[in-house]
Amino acid sequence: MAGRTVLVTGGTAGIGRATALGLATMGARLAIIGRDRGRTEGAAREIRAAGGGQVDVFVADLSSQSQVRRLAGEVLQSLSRIDVLVNNVGGYWNTRHVTADGLERTFALNHLAPFLLTSLLLDRLTQSAPARVVTVSSNAQAMGHIDFDDLQGERSYSGARAYNQSKLANVLFTYELARRLQATSVTSNALHPGVVSTSFGAEDPGRVQRLFAPFMRPFMKAPAQGAATSVHLASAPGLEQVTGGYFANGKPKRSSKCSYDEAAAARLWQVSADLVGLTAPATTS
Numbered sequence: 001m002a003g004r005t006v007l008v009t010g011g012t013a014g015i016g017r018a019t020a021l022g023l024a025t026m027g028a029r030l031a032i033i034g035r036d037r038g039r040t041e042g043a044a045r046e047i048r049a050a051g052g053g054q055v056d057v058f059v060a061d062l063s064s065q066s067q068v069r070r071l072a073g074e075v076l077q078s079l080s081r082i083d084v085l086v087n088n089v090g091g092y093w094n095t096r097h098v099t100a101d102g103l104e105r106t107f108a109l110n111h112l113a114p115f116l117l118t119s120l121l122l123d124r125l126t127q128s129a130p131a132r133v134v135t136v137s138s139n140a141q142a143m144g145h146i147d148f149d150d151l152q153g154e155r156s157y158s159g160a161r162a163y164n165q166s167k168l169a170n171v172l173f174t175y176e177l178a179r180r181l182q183a184t185s186v187t188s189n190a191l192h193p194g195v196v197s198t199s200f201g202a203e204d205p206g207r208v209q210r211l212f213a214p215f216m217r218p219f220m221k222a223p224a225q226g227a228a229t230s231v232h233l234a235s236a237p238g239l240e241q242v243t244g245g246y247f248a249n250g251k252p253k254r255s256s257k258c259s260y261d262e263a264a265a266a267r268l269w270q271v272s273a274d275l276v277g278l279t280a281p282a283t284t285s
């Protein structure tokens with residue numbers, strides 16, 4: 001990875017920090033995004049110490065579209081190339097929360113943020129090609145359903161339903177992006193990291209998570225193991241031209257039947273573009 005620049009969202013903790021650490025030790029120049037400056041600087045110091053290379057720090061609350069736009073501007077100013085974008089940030093909330101933009105938080109952070117950030121950085125990725133977009137989904141996508149009549153759980157909200165939908169949205173986005181980028185050398189793949197012992201869902205956990213997580217922790221993957229598929233997709237030489245795939249345990253895997261619905265993917269893309277205020281779909285082909 002020497003000479004390559006990798007941008008990781010959510011690089012302060014969990015799978016994202018382990019992904020950044022893994023890629024830094026392979027020689028990549030890292031740029032990490034966190035929402036708290038102190039935590040992000042702290043993670044960057046740790047990653048620098050492990051990898052020995054440059055680690056840039058960007059701070060933004062990705063649930064806010066104005067912050068994503070400001071962040072993208074700063075990234076484009078600082079990074080002359082982006083070889084890999086790892087869309088890693090994601091969360092689970094048991095109860096319904098609303099972002100600064102008035103959007104349901106799971107949909108906004110897990111799906112709209114990577115959609116908008118990737119769109120705003122796409123020209124830089126294309127200029128840096130061969131380049132890769134890696135999006136962290138989850139096997140929860142298999143239980144997901146895109147409810148176009150109630151995308152943001154206004155009529156009825158369940159944390160699990162919102163999360164599953166957002167993770168299916170990650171896969172639909174990944175596949176649609178791959179189709180739109182067919183004429184370029186930018187690939188787009190999604191993955192399931194495994195069940196990983198992190199702070200995932202800790203802000204607003206459900207009763208089941210509160211009760212069972214402590215007992216399940218010893219059986220979960222460590223963050224470095226959970227990051228392995230992200231690291232593989234970001235770096236494996238054999239994957240340079242592999243696009244439009246879903247991976248788990250470092251291997252390709254079929255995602256849910258719904259995730260291959262191209263009409264649903266195109267519709268979701270359009271709805272998302274409207275919700276983030278992108279007038280035209282982001283495509284370079």
Ligand SMILES: NC(=O)c1ccc[n+]([C@@H]2O[C@H](COP(=O)([O-])OP(=O)(O)OC[C@H]3O[C@@H](n4cnc5c(N)ncnc54)[C@H](OP(=O)(O)O)[C@@H]3O)[C@@H](O)[C@H]2O)c1
Nearest residue numbers: 010012013014015035061062089090138195196198199200
């Ligand atoms: N853990 C699992 O078992 C599991 C399973 C399947 C899929 N996944 C997926 O893996 C990804 C990473 O999850 P994780 O387990 O590593 O979660 P985590 O431990 O909660 O880490 C989440 C990361 O995202 C950052 N973040 C959260 N909200 C943010 C916001 N509004 N703006 C900017 N950054 C924000 C956090 O920063 P702070 O330091 O500020 O909190 C942290 O760096 C997610 O997409 C999740 O859906 C996880």
